[in-house]
Amino acid sequence: MREEAAVLDILQIPVLQDNYIYLAHDPVTRATAAVDPAEAAPVLAALDANGWTLTHILNTHHHWDHVGGNLTLKRETRCLVFGAERDRNDIPGLDVGLNEGDMVELGRSRAQVLAVPGHTQGHIAYWFRDDLALFCGDTLFAMGCGRLLGGTAEQMWHSLDRLRALPPDTRLYCAHEYTQTNGRFAVTLEPENPALTRRMEQVDEARRQGRPTVPSKLGEELATNPFLRPESAELQRTLGLEGAAPVRVFAEVRRRKDAFR
Ligand code: ZN
Ligand code: FE
DSSP: OOOOSOOOEEEEEEETTTEEEEEEEOTTTOOEEEESOSOSHHHHHHHHHHTOOOOEEEOSSOOHHHHTTHHHHHHHHOOEEEEEGGGTTTSTTOOEEEOTTOEEEETTEEEEEEEOOSSSTTOEEEEETTTTEEEEETTEETTEEOOOSSSOHHHHHHHHHHHHTSOTTOEEEESBOOHHHHHHHHHHHOTTOHHHHHHHHHHHHHHHTTOOOOSEEHHHHHHHOGGGOTTOHHHHHHHTOTTOOHHHHHHHHHHHHHHOO
């Protein structure tokens, strides 16, 4: 029988302007990963506060606000650095280069590597199936998605379409707190979507209280995130793209979001 129980304790560390670093810890084996450590100091402080020792760094892509802490953490803790093989020259201290379908062991848990190009060519996500946790970096955000800084709309749509197929209870640990701005844009596209209206009220309230809106569940995103909803009749109508192919609708949503202020 397949082991289904959640294994990992996941800790969320807000850093910089709006980034999140995650620590994922297996309390039995004490394996501990830092996902996208933008900075080293807040990670070292959190490790210290919990009595944890870093064993892994898991990078989703090579941007500085995801790898900035790599070298200091590696020096201080002797952890191993994991990231896309394709980003080998751009991820500081990379030890283990990963490709689509690879598995990363973290104590009793393990992550499947999903290649999700679009934000960058080498972007990967870490899918901890038994924990129903996805570390998706800058690919999928709460009510948004990453900008196309290295890949095409076709690639990004294909990546998001793959993520749509994960179980709806999957928690999405994305790397930025962009939810409120994303939501303001989303309501311009689907003003009549009741799930979206309701979610925006919750998000506004959370932000008023200084609470994170991340992680969200994939199921919520399927109901409210315009980048995952190219089949929505209302969205298509707003864009004047009734009956258009999902990739075409997606590309137009992305284009409009880039210009949204
Ligand atoms: Zn990025
Ligand atoms: Fe980022």
